[in-house]
Each structure stands twice: as structure tokens, then as C-alpha cells.
């Protein structure tokens with residue numbers, strides 16, 4: 001269960017030294033109907049300055065005004081299972097400094113004030129919180145479209161947290177708003193591609209036939225993959241909202257044929 005906090009959704013593990021949030025399309029300054037109001041992706045209908053303003057609004061809403069756009073880390077997303085460890089030195093990368101950001105689909109950190117941010121518009125955003133033996137906090141954020149999902153990016157994030165000293169039982173995850181099995185219609189070749197990566201049984205479990213069509217379930221896929229990585233379902237919170245069903249609240253690539261803005265999902269140690 002996620003809770004609404006202003007224009008954001010936050011998991012129950014928000015607070016206690018770290019902040020986590022999934023944006024909606026509300027609360028930003030984008031004026032174009034395709035991206036209004038809150039678009040966090042450059043290179044769409046908005047001038048860069050508008051996107052930068054939105055990132056600042058999002059960062060301040062997330063952190064209660066503590067940090068702005070200069071603390072955000074973003075990267076070009078490539079539907080991979082690559083999760084990068086980032087530090088203070090990466091603040092502003094992909095945002096105020098857009099030149100050198102290496103492509104990836106997730107971030108992890110143990111440093112304060114580094115706002116790990118992924119962007120989505122139907123793909124599943126997943127945020128993580130974990131702790132070390134000494135109580136030190138670790139956070140992660142990943143972008144999981146179907147390719148990243150079946151490539152195991154959620155498990156890659158859990159493994160990265162473990163490699164940084166996370167106590168396994170402390171790891172918690174939240175899957176934010178994304179396209180649901182109500183709207184994520186796919187073709188046979190999609191099911192075959194999932195089966196190649198994860199096996200036929202996995203594909204059958206998470207791709208259901210309905211009225212002669214196939215529909216995929218990203219929540220189910222990521223929950224199963226996280227369970228295999230020792231993040232059991234009771235430590236996973238899930239949004240029940242579908243981005244394609246709610247154009248009033250979310251950007252949806254599928255619904256708009258790609259003429260859309262993007263939401264953000266972010267995690268930061270305060």
C-alpha cells in the first residue's frame with residue numbers, strides 16, 4: 001500500500017532518515033497538454049528550463065524543501081539490468097550536468113543528499129530501502145519496463161544493496177504506479193521473449209489470456225523476481241493504480257502512443 005502525500009505517492013517506509021516518492025502528473029509547470037503538469041523527462045514537448053523547474057519542484061516536495069534539482073541524479077534509460085552505485089560526486093548528473101551521464105536503469109547509494117531518480121510512463125518504478133548492521137541506510141531506485149523486468153533489474157538492485165552491506169531482512173521495496181494487467185496487452189512474441197529469459201512457466205504465470213488477447217502483469221513478475229532475491233512479498237508494497245487507466249493522474253506511453261511526459265520515482269537519504 002502506498003500513501004498519498006500531496007502530489008506524490010510514498011511507501012510506508014518513507015521517513016526515518018530517508019525519503020521516497022513516486023510523482024504523479026500533478027503539481028509541475030509544464031503547459032503542453034501532452035506533458036502537463038509535471039513532466040520530469042527532457043527531450044519531450046517541454047523546453048529544458050521547464051523540465052528543470054519540475055525536477056526542482058519534485059525534489060523539494062520529496063525532501064520537504066531540503067534539496068533541489070542540483071541534488072538529483074538521472075541517466076539515459078536503456079531497459080537494461082544495470083544498477084549504478086553513485087555518490088555526492090554524481091549529484092546533478094543527467095540534470096544540471098547532462099553531458100556525461102552513463103546510461104543505466106537504476107541507482108543505489110549509501111550517501112546523504114543524493115536523490116536517485118528514474119523516469120517512467122507505464123514502466124514499473126521500484127524503490128528500495130535497506131540497513132546495514134550498524135543502522136546505516138542504503139537506498140535504491142530502478143526503472144523496470146518489461147525488458148528490464150525479465151532481465152532481473154529488481155534482483156540486481158537487491159544484490160547491489162547486499163554487496164554494500166545491507167542486512168537481507170531489512171530490505172524493503174515499493175513498486176509504484178505502472179501499466180496494469182488491465183491495459184498491458186501483449187502479443188505472442190512478447191510471451192515467447194519472456195519465456196526465453198525466464199522460462200515458459202514464468203511467462204504463463206504472469207501473462208494471462210482474456211477475451212482472446214494476452215495481458216502482462218509487471219507487478220507479478222517483479223514480485224516473483226524480488227522473492228527469488230530474498231525480498232519476500234510481505235516486504236514489498238505495491239501501487240494498485242494503472243497509468244493507462246488514469247490519464248488524470250499519470251502519463252502513459254501506451255495510451256498516448258508516445259506523446260507524453262514522464263513521472264519520476266526517487267529515493268534519498270536525508
Ligand SMILES: [Zn+2]
Pocket residue numbers: 179180181182183184242243244245
Ligand atoms: Zn489499466
